[in-house]
Amino acid sequence: MNRTTEEASHYNDLEKMSVRELLEGMNREDRSVPYAVEKEIPHIEKLVEVIAGKMSAGGRLFYIGAGTSGRLGILDASECPPTYGVPFDMVVGIIAGGDTAIRKAVENAEDDMEQAWIDLQEYNINEGDVLIGIAASGTTPYVIGGLRKANEMGLETGCIVCNYNSPVAAEAKYPVEVVVGPEFVTGSTRMKSGTAQKLVLNMISTSVMIRLGRVKGNKMFDMQLTNHKLVNRAVNMIMESTKLDAETSMKLLEEFGSVRKAVENAPDRNHQL
Missing domain, CATH: 1.10.8.1080 (Helicase, Ruva Protein; domain 3)
Known part of the structure; x- marks a missing residue:
């Protein structure tokens, strides 16, 4: 697959730039992110409707991811209880490598195809729940394996990725593909891709909570x-x-x-x- 997230930056010789040039370059790139998200609103809408329906019937929302993507899922999940007064286990974020990986990278944690479903078993995940895989590259084995098993077990599945036609999107029933183009620092998906994922997560959880009567x-x-x-x-x-x-x-x-x-x-x- 062609990975836009790995394409070379539009900028070079970054170390020779002034601070102002660096900041203006990053800001120029960041402006493209909301437009990429806007293109995916129809797909985000479908995913939100599915989640709201399941959660209205007592289901839960789970996020899985590795690295930055996993941390963003945990951030979104952790903010739902204080913001909307929902139980702490109604929206759950899980990161490859466990809680240690929130602060420090855990070697090879994202490469295990089986571990995500094992991690999800601690929460007795079932067909009444929804699972969203978050992966900028769309190739993370941890996420692919989790979504694949969830599909086998009858769950509704979605994803947030930043490349087209990725293995993660192929596993998700409701894929969201927000393609923001090459990063300012080549391959640093904590930048535009992470911002795009955060925007989509904000849209999903906020819309769902409004639909559930929490606003x-x-x-x-x-x-x-x-x-x-x-x-x-x-x-x-x-x-x-x-x-x-x-x-x-x-x-x-x-x-x-x-x-x-x-x-x-x-x-x-x-x-x-």
């Missing part, structure tokens, strides 16, 4: 209140929804523990959820 209007009504900034945001949301004053809104928040419950139990029933 009201444009507000995170189910967010976890883990710091003062978020508590203040929650109070403002309650005030806006109920037209109550700050003191009453804070008391409701303290009593019921969430924006949604505070609004639902506010004394003035003229508010809007």
Whole structure:
């Protein structure tokens, strides 16, 4: 297969460039990423609809990947509980090599075709769940093997890759191929490819959570209140929804523990959820 992610950079002699030239070159390349993502919206839409349907019925979403791709999946999964108040095991990110690989590369971890499914067994993954493989190259054996086994077991599968016609995309029922072209530093897929994957992950998880009713209007009504900034945001949301004053809104928040419950139990029933 022709791997765009491995093609030579449009720039050369990087070490001879000034800092300004380096920054402007990277920024120039980064501008192409949203356009590449835009082309894949129809495919992202299909994947989101499948995920929302499965999760509405009690299913879960799993991400698997290696290196940067695995870390991005873990990042997206870890942000769903605080942002949307969902259980920590509703969206799960798994990286080749285990948690150690989040901070430090684990040698040959991505080359094992069997390990992803073994890792997924810890979560009792089943046909009610959805598995998304993330791999910039689209050739990662860990991801290919995981998707292949998931298909055999009747799961819905998707992927996020940055090359066309890759082995990973061939295994996914709902492939998303965001081809951003050569990297500023040849082969450094933590750059444009990683940015593209992050954008797609944002779109997938946010759209799914909205479809699951985890956002009201444009507000995170189910967010976890883990710091003062978020508590203040929650109070403002309650005030806006109920037209109550700050003191009453804070008391409701303290009593019921969430924006949604505070609004639902506010004394003035003229508010809007």
